Amino acid sequence: MHGISFMIPFVVTGGILMSISHLILGSSIDIFLNPNTTLSSWILDIGTLAFSFMLPILAGYISFAISDRPGLVPGFMAGAIAYTGGSGFIGAILGGFIAGYMTEILKKGFQFLPKSMQGLKPMLFFPLFGTILTALLMLPVTFLFEPTTMTLRAFLSNIEGIPLILLCILLASLMAIDMGGPINKAAYIIGLASMTSGESSKLMAAIMVGGMIPPLGIALTTTLFKNRFTKIELKQGKSNYLMGLSFITEGAMPFALKKPKVVIPSLMLGSALSGAIIGLFKTASPTPHGGIFVVPLMTNWYGFIIALISGVILSTLLLSFLLKETQREENVS
Secondary structure: OHHHHHHHHHHHHHHHHHHHHHHHOOOOOOOEEEOOEEHHHHHHHHHHHHHHOHHHHHHHHHHHHHHOHHHHHHHHHHHHHHHHHOOHHHHHHHHHHHHHHHHHHHHHHOOOOOHHHOOHHHHHHHHHHHHHHHHHHHHHHHHHHHHHHHHHHHHHHHOOHHHHHHHHHHHHHHOOOOOOOHHHHHHHHHHHHOOOOOOOEHHHHHHHHHHHHHHHHHHHHHHHOHHHOOHHHHHHHHHHHHHHHOOOHHHHHHHHHHOHHHHHHHHHHHHHHHHHHHHHHOOEEOOOOOHHHHHHHOEOHHHHHHHHHHHHHHHHHHHHHHHHHHOHHHOOO
């Protein structure tokens, strides 16, 4: 998660720039910067470059979380090897752990050095030997996971029809189970893995809308059915509008913790419906975050709007019905 939090801004920036380049391609504003470069191709190159940092940043900051700054260089190199060698997202994750723990081993191994040479350890010994050892250990990782990554990428890129709809339903509903917890993050990682080639992802669109439904469903329910909630919950509900529109699922967590048997199934069904609609319209997102603010950049963007509205309405109706009897003792006027 530490690595992903640092990686996401690169993926978002790269994805948005690549989408903008496609939007202006051939338009009146697609001017030539020089005889061989148009504005769209220039923006595309920048976006592609930003996207290429995805795996090195992921591995580098996984390693950083384990061994602090000495693990950065080996971690970045592990991610770069995963990118160029084809082991992809899986290889970068494994490479980050390899680099981090290999650096920890080196820290203990170089404790014998005299104090006069202590300054060389973080500047020379840890990055140099850490990179060499990590690169050697990445050889079997590349050999084992490059075919797996290519097969998975081909599967995720070519999935269509009923299998696509079912997978979108599954991933969207998983986003609403623990709302920011490990299951939510596992689904999100699958979406990220579907974007490593830089293409827009239908699965990421389903994951994004599935993660937006819980806070928005809670917010709308607290607005329309105030007698189901306490005064404190009504205040919390208002903040969920912005959180939901920004794809921050955690806003629904306090409500789910209080009445999990009622709230979680209601939100999961809304997210599942939204995922099904994404699969039906084949809506694809070029970025793994951004919520409502990146909808204009999506392929078949109208499907996302329909999915979002439908999921929120279903969750709101279910919550209003199921919470009617469960919280009567806490009603407010």
